[in-house]
Each structure stands twice: as structure tokens, then as C-alpha cells.
Amino acid sequence: MKKFLLVGLGNPGAKYAETRHNIGFKVLDHLAQEKEVTFETLKLGDVASTTHKGKSILLLKPNTFMNLSGKAIKYYMKQENIPKEQILVITDDLNLEFGTIRMKGKGSDGGHNGLKDTQVQLNTPNYPRLRFGISDAFSKGRQVDYVLGEWDDEERKSLQERIETAAAAALAFVHGGLANAMNQYNGK
Numbered sequence: 001m002k003k004f005l006l007v008g009l010g011n012p013g014a015k016y017a018e019t020r021h022n023i024g025f026k027v028l029d030h031l032a033q034e035k036e037v038t039f040e041t042l043k044l045g046d047v048a049s050t051t052h053k054g055k056s057i058l059l060l061k062p063n064t065f066m067n068l069s070g071k072a073i074k075y076y077m078k079q080e081n082i083p084k085e086q087i088l089v090i091t092d093d094l095n096l097e098f099g100t101i102r103m104k105g106k107g108s109d110g111g112h113n114g115l116k117d118t119q120v121q122l123n124t125p126n127y128p129r130l131r132f133g134i135s136d137a138f139s140k141g142r143q144v145d146y147v148l149g150e151w152d153d154e155e156r157k158s159l160q161e162r163i164e165t166a167a168a169a170a171l172a173f174v175h176g177g178l179a180n181a182m183n184q185y186n187g188k
Contacts, residue, residue, distance in 0.1 A: 003056040004174045005082045006031065007073050009091040009114040012046075012063040020134040021066060021147040023163075024090040024114075027132070028059045030167045044072035053175045058082070069114040070121030077122075088173050089118060089129040090166065092147065096133025098155055099162035101169055103130045103182045128178050132166050 008024030016022050032039060032048050039046040039061065046061040058080055062072035069089075077087060088103075091114055096102055106126040109115035119125045138146035151159055169185035 001051075001054065001056045003058065003080055003082050003086065005058050005060060005073070005076055005080065005087040006170050006174070007060045007062065007069070007087060007089045009066060009069050009089060010061060011065050012061075016148070018150045019148050020092055020151065023092045023132045023134065023166075025061050026163050027090050027130075027166045027170065028061055030163050031170065032059055034167065044075050047076070052171050055174050057174060067113040068117055070117035070119070073118055074121040084122060084124070084127045085178075087127055088170055089115065089127065090170065091115060091129065091131055092134045093131035094134060094136045094143070094147070096131060096135070098133055098135045099158060099165075100133035101130065101162075101166055101185050101188050102133070103128065103169060103173065103178065103186055105178050128173065130166060130169055130173070132162070 006028065008028035010016065010022035010025035035050040037048040037050045039048045045063045048059040050057050050059065058076060060072060060076055062069045064072050073087065073089065077084065091112060093110065095110060105128050108125060109119055115129065165188055169181055172181040172184055
């Protein structure tokens with residue numbers, strides 16, 4: 001059975017739970033709820049296992065904090081013998097409008113520390129990722145406050161629907177591959 005690793009980036013702990021930076025965790029929480037599985041705290045992260053259309057999926061929320069996410073990703077890729085083409089890293093992106101989905105098979109870290117560490121740990125920028133737009137509606141010098149801030153009232157109105165779309169895109173990646181998922185969900 002083909003095995004996939006879906007990784008949601010975020011920071012552990014209640015104080016970060018509702019922040020923009022934790023959208024990766026939110027997407028995985030939605031997938032776990034949809035698949036009726038629960039996360040278990042294991043080495044370097046919270047992990048849940050499920051299947052989708054005959055394929056095995058490991059859901060991973062690293063507990064290493066955002067800046068060291070790559071360590072957990074590398075560990076589970078090695079432990080579960082999952083090639084980089086079968087991982088999908090789900091993260092927030094300041095360069096996309098709120099709720100916009102963009103999937104790519106490679107790219108720069110775009111200044112995102114979670115992607116930066118993943119690139120260092122995997123020794124390549126070539127791995128699939130799903131970027132969830134959080135926009136750049138912050139004033140100069142306030143980026144950290146913004147990404148670690150909670151969603152505003154306007155964003156909350158459509159947040160759940162956007163999370164559901166991102167989760168569907170992740171499952172499309174598992175079922176039909178990256179190119180198919182990109183065609184179906186990029187820009188949505």
C-alpha cells in the first residue's frame with residue numbers, strides 16, 4: 001500500500017492554537033475529524049494514521065515548534081520509508097491572499113522558517129507543499145505579531161470553508177498526485 005505523509009506546520013500549545021501560523025495544524029485537525037482518527041503524541045510530534053482510497057496516510061503535527069519542523073518531517077519520512085514525492089507540507093503563506101491555496105512540487109522557503117528548516121533537513125527545496133494564504137495585512141515590522149496573531153472576525157467567517165478546501169486538496173494529492181491536485185485547487 002502506497003504511504004503518504006501529510007505534515008501540518010504550526011506551533012504546539014494552547015497559546016498558538018488559533019493563530020494564523022497554525023493553519024497547517026488546523027487542516028490536519030479537520031482531516032483527522034473527517035477520517036474519525038485521533039492524534040497520539042509520539043516522538044517529535046502528534047501523529048494519526050488513516051487511509052484514503054486504498055492509500056495509507058500518516059498525519060503529522062510536529063511539536064518541535066515551527067523553526068525546527070524539518071527535524072520531525074525527516075524523522076517520520078525515514079521511520080515510515082516515505083519518499084519526498086509522497087509528503088505534503090501544509091503551511092501559512094504571507095504572499096497569498098487570505099484563504100488562497102497554492103500547491104507546488106518545489107520552491108524557495110519564501111522567508112518561512114518552517115519551510116527553511118525542512119529544506120535544510122531534507123537537503124533539497126524539491127518537496128510538495130500546500131501554501132494557505134494568510135495575506136500580508138500588517139504594518140512594517142509587525143510580521144511576527146501578525147502571523148502569531150489570531151484570525152480577525154472577517155477571516156473567521158470563511159475560515160472553516162477554506163480549511164475544508166485545503167483538506168480536500170491534500171486528499172486530492174494523495175489520490176491523484178500533485179499535478180492533478182494543482183490543476184484542481186491552485187488559486188481556489
